[in-house]
Every structure is written in C-alpha cells, then in structure tokens.
Amino acid sequence: MKKSMSVVENYQQIREKVAAAATKAGRAPEEVHLLVVSKTWPAERLEPLIAVGHLAYGENRVQEAVEKAPLLPQGLEWHLIGHLQKNKARKALSVFQVFHSIDSKAIAQQIDRIAKEEHLYPRVYLQVNLGTEPQKHGFTPDDLRESMGDILTLPRLEILGLMAIPPMGSPEETRPYFRQLREFRDELQEAYDHPLPGLSMGMTSDFDVAIEEGSTIVRVGSAIFGARG
Numbered sequence: 001m002k003k004s005m006s007v008v009e010n011y012q013q014i015r016e017k018v019a020a021a022a023t024k025a026g027r028a029p030e031e032v033h034l035l036v037v038s039k040t041w042p043a044e045r046l047e048p049l050i051a052v053g054h055l056a057y058g059e060n061r062v063q064e065a066v067e068k069a070p071l072l073p074q075g076l077e078w079h080l081i082g083h084l085q086k087n088k089a090r091k092a093l094s095v096f097q098v099f100h101s102i103d104s105k106a107i108a109q110q111i112d113r114i115a116k117e118e119h120l121y122p123r124v125y126l127q128v129n130l131g132t133e134p135q136k137h138g139f140t141p142d143d144l145r146e147s148m149g150d151i152l153t154l155p156r157l158e159i160l161g162l163m164a165i166p167p168m169g170s171p172e173e174t175r176p177y178f179r180q181l182r183e184f185r186d187e188l189q190e191a192y193d194h195p196l197p198g199l200s201m202g203m204t205s206d207f208d209v210a211i212e213e214g215s216t217i218v219r220v221g222s223a224i225f226g227a228r229g
C-alpha cells in the first residue's frame with residue numbers, strides 16, 4: 001500500500017476488492033462484511049472512516065477497546081477478535097457486541113451468565129484451531145463437536161458461526177484451512193440442525209482466498225491503516 005494513500009482511500013480500495021472477490025466467487029457482494037481491525041491505532045485514526053459511514057471495528061484487547069470506544073461516537077459496533085479471559089468477561093460485555101474469539105465452553109457459559117445479568121444478547125463466533133497448533137487458542141474440532149450441543153442451549157448467545165486464524169502461510173497455503181472451516185461448519189449445522197451462517201475468516205494477506213472459500217466477514221487491519229508499529 002502506498003504511503004500517499006489515505007486511510008479512506010485504502011478502505012475504499014479494500015471494499016472494492018472484497019466485492020470483486022465475492023463476485024468472482026459467484027457470491028453477492030453484500031454477503032461479505034468488512035470488519036476494520038483498529039487494534040493498536042488511536043481513536044482519531046478511525047474518525048475518517050466513521051465519517052464515511054463505516055461502523056464495525058475489531059479490537060483484540062478488552063482494555064484497549066474500553067479506553068477507545070468512549071472517545072468515539074455511540075452506535076459503532078465493536079467486535080472482540082482476541083482471546084478473552086474469564087475475569088474480563090463483564091468488562092468485555094460493556095463494550096463489545098460481537099465476539100469472534102469464544103474458544104471454550106467455559107468462556108461461552110461465563111459470557112451467557114453475565115449477559116443475562118446485564119440484559120444483553122451478544123453475537124458470537126466460535127473460534128476453531130484448525131492447525132492443531134497447541135499454542136493457539138480455539139476449540140479443536142473434536143472439542144467443539146462435543147461442546148456444541150451445550151453451547152447452543154445457552155439462551156443469551158446468538159451463535160453466528162465459526163472463526164479461524166490459520167497457521168501462517170501464503171494465501172494458497174491457507175486456502176485448505178478456510179475450506180476445512182466451511183466444511184466443519186456444514187457438518188455442525190447438519191448434526192445440530194441449527195443454522196450457522198457466519199464464517200469469520202480472512203485478513204489483509206488472504207481475504208480474497210477466504211471469500212472464495214465462503215467467508216462472510218473478513219477482518220482487515222494493516223491494508224487499511226498501514227503496518228502496526
């Protein structure tokens with residue numbers, strides 16, 4: 001990305017690329033949402049995007065979002081994309097409406113319990129660890145097969161679908177993981193007879209491949225704001 005381009009120009013270009021990737025894959029461009037990942041950037045960096053009407057922002061740390069959100073207009077949609085510790089669940093629910101990184105049955109239950117106390121209905125993606133990298137967060141497919149029934153009964157959570165962060169690699173190396181996530185979603189949908197329309201997958205380096213494989217929301221940061229320091 002050229003330095004001479006503004007954040008808004010980068011954003012418009014990514015929107016066009018997202019729409020083009022959807023069209024190329026035979027999908028309607030409206031089926032694929034863009035989550036702008038604003039982690040590490042100060043609130044004022046978001047203002048030009050808010051001015052052109054972009055409302056959905058992703059943050060990976062609860063405390064950072066808690067500090068940033070009050071500096072910006074109300075009515076934005078904050079998405080948590082990083083691992084959540086149980087003791088931060090209440091604070092997280094005070095700022096985030098959408099959770100992409102619910103990675104255990106225990107944290108799902110905790111969010112559900114606190115959401116009830118706070119009269120909230122958070123929307124949730126369940127994070128799956130497809131690379132079976134032990135250091136990464138996420139349900140293994142077997143964990144989730146086992147926990148899904150209980151998670152779907154939690155009354156306060158609207159389970160939208162699945163999320164994954166594939167192991168590092170070229171876009172073509174990540175493609176099989178995106179495909180695997182979609183197929184796993186299809187399997188769970190069928191096994192539990194419950195719609196799971198959402199697939200949160202794809203970032204700056206591979207969102208076009210993710211869209212070809214069925215992504216419904218791509219999480220893009222550095223292609224819009226530049227490299228994080």
Ligand SMILES: *Cc1c(COP(=O)(O)O)cnc(C)c1O
Nearest residue numbers: 037060081203204219220221222
């Ligand atoms: C930082 C982050 C992104 C955005 O990554 P870019 O490469 O800057 O687009 C997407 N998803 C998650 C979970 C992240 O932590």
